[in-house]
Amino acid sequence: MLATAPLKIVAVAAGLSSPSSTRLLADRLAGAVRERLSADQDRRVDVQIIELRDLAVDIANHLVTGFPPKELKAAIDAVTGADGLIAVTPVFTASYSGLFKSFFDLIDNTALTGKPVVIAATGGTARHSLVLEHAMRPLFTYLRAVVLPTSVYAASEDWGSSGDEYTEGLPSRIRRAGGELASAVMGRTVSGASRSLTLDDGEDAVVPFEQQLAGLRTA
Template identity: 90%
Template sequence: MFATAPLKIVAVSAGLSSPSSTRLLADRVAGAARERLEADQDRRVDVRIIELRDLAVDIANNLVTGFPPRALRDAMEAVTEADGLIAVTPVFTASYSGLFKSFFDLIDHTALTGKPVVIAATGGTARHSLVLEHALRPLFAYLRAVTLPTSVYAASEDWGSSGDEYTEGLPARIRRAGGELASAVLGRTVSGATRALGLADGEDAVVPFEQQLADLRLD
């Protein structure tokens, strides 16, 4: 029986095309988080995907006037009220896109304090994967969010030749990131000791924080 108040997972996608690999990555990370949350507890999980391409004009108007139109205000409130956030951008000129940055420029710099965030990006080549570390992590550190350890970068070759199927490495990163977000939303700590706990490869163990402290004391 689901509780009345659902957990809220919000994914922000800054993809410009339709269909978009950026949106696809947002969907899959959000799906992995929802799957883990629904397996671990009995509360309903609501997932919302915010497409910034649909809000581009509103974002530009807000930057000029200081007043967000209703649709943009609703999106900003969804982000600030989420239990867990997923932020996905395409790589433009070796960094996040201008649309992505402009949206988060509108978020109050204290509104994401303590909120768990998975950062992710898409690009044409794996050479741009460090954008997650040199651009996105500092941005969300400034916004005082809790950026989770596993970030997800998807280059063109990661999606497979058809564009629908993913290759072996990407699904594991998506599952790991989704599991970390679920654990953070539930206030638990993720451990990589999967074999010791009998979990399959690619799955993450959820270990209570007090147990991890006890293990540190034993060392």
């Protein structure tokens, strides 16, 4: 009997510092996806974190020469070959970082077609959270990816907050986004009727993922 191929989850982190809150958020999201996938089926899950700061020079060279160095090509292949993608950027001048945009500029605009993606960002203030909807979601929609309903923004104060009766804390948003990506990777996606639906909400809460892809493939 042939072994089942592992599910591949790739997280791209565009943080520039070390340590980086952007990398930390990528790790937390990847961990949430791994936990849900491992609990839901008897299948190995491979998680890869790509830190763009380590590829900055290669990205610049590729933009100039048109030829990706070996490590950059491996990163691009990992992203395009993943079953599910997590994309995390710090906020610079009310948008994603130049490094983040430059990396995704190198990916063919059909290479992510139908791929489920969780978008996330970090910043110093909650006022920049709209970068998720005004910049990141349009970018991945252009790349024909399936951007999942829950996006995650982490401001500085969010790391020490668990939320209250009026707001949802960062840990619960991470778990919800991770659950949505796990659901999509397994061939299902959240219907969109409620942003709080997750894998635990039963079969009525989801629609076949293949149905979601049909529109993209025939467009």
